[in-house]
Amino acid sequence: MPYQQGNNFSLAYVSKDENAIRDAFGKLKEGGSVDMELQEMPWSKCYGQLTDKFGIHWQFSHESES
Secondary structure: OOOOOOOOOEEEEEEOOHHHHHHHHHHHOOOOEEEEEEEEEOOEEEEEEEEOOOOOEEEEEEOOOO
């Protein structure tokens, strides 16, 4: 991908609290764009990606209790 200010890194939000992940995802997608809606993946019960209104790429992942 070509370099744009803000796309040279991403932030990861990892939590055992699925509701907190959904809340943060909902707030950060306002004015931004969703790259992958929150969904179940083999490694996470709730995983998704978005780019916020400032161009920062985020990854969200639910961490299991075990």
